[in-house]
Amino acid sequence: MEFGPNVTVFNHPLIQHKIAILRDKNTNTKMFRELVAEITALMTFECLKDVPTRVVTVETPLETCPQTMVLENSVAVIPILRAGLGMVNGVHMLFPTAHVGHIGLYRDEKTLEPHEYYCKLPDGIEDKLCILLDPMLATGGSVNAAISLLKNRGCLNIRLMSIIAAPEGIKNVVKEHPEIKVFVATCDRQLNENGYILPGLGDAGDRLFGTK
Ligand code: PRP
Ligand code: URA
Secondary structure, rough: OOOOOOOEEEOHHHHHHHHHHHOOOOOOHHHHHHHHHHHHHHHHHHHOOOOOOOEEEEEEOOOEEEEEEOOOOOEEEEEOOOOOHHHHHHHHOOOOOOEOEEEEEOOOOOOOOOOEEEEEEEHHHHHEEEEEEEOOOOOOOOHHHHHHHHHHHHOOEEEEEEEEEEEHHHHHHHHOOOOOOOEEEEOOOOOOOOOOOOOOOHHHHHHHOOOO
C-alpha cells in the first residue's frame, strides 16, 4: 500500500526470479525478449482478473453446462514504442484476442520530456479496457503522456503494466492520474542523474532489439 490502493507491486518469487536474469548484463537479446514476455504473462493473470466475461453453454462428453468465458473485443493492449512491444506477446499468451494499439514516444535524452511520434489505436477504443504496456516506468513522463492521449480519445478504463519502476515514476503517475490501476513487477531504488532506473536493467529498448 506504499503508493496507494491503485498500485500493485508484485513481489512474487517466480517473477523476482525472472527479473534477476533480466537485469543481468550478460543476458542476451533472445533470453531478454523471452523473459519480458513471460513476466508480462504472469502479471496479466492478476491485471485481468476482473476482465469482462460472458456465460456460454458447453457440451462436454457427459452433459451440458454453463461456463464463463472472457468477452472478446473488450480489451486493447497499447504498447509504448519501442520497448512496450516486447510485452505484447506476454498478454497475447493469456488473452489472444486483445486488439493492439501503438503509441510512439521517445524521451529527450537531455530534458527527459516525452515526444509523441506515432499513434494508431483500434476502432472503438473508448469502449475497451486499455492496458498500457511499457517495461520501464522511470520519471513517469512517457506513461503520463500516453494516459493523457488515451483519455483525450475518450478512454475511461485504462490500466498500466510496467516491469521495473522507480518510486518517482509511480508517484508521478498516481499524482497525475490517481484513478488508473498501476501494476509493476518490482519497484527499484531511485533514478540516476540521466533518468535511468537504479539498479534497473539499462535501456530496455536497446536490450530487446539489440540496437547497442
Ligand atoms: C524508455 C522506456 C519508456 C521511457 C521511460 O523509452 O521504454 O518509454 O523511456 O522513461 P520515463 O518514465 O522517464 O518517461 P525511450 O524513450 O528510451 O524510447 P525507446 O523505447 O524507443 O528506446
Ligand atoms: N528507459 C529505460 O529503458 N531504462 C531506464 O532505466 C529508464 C528509461
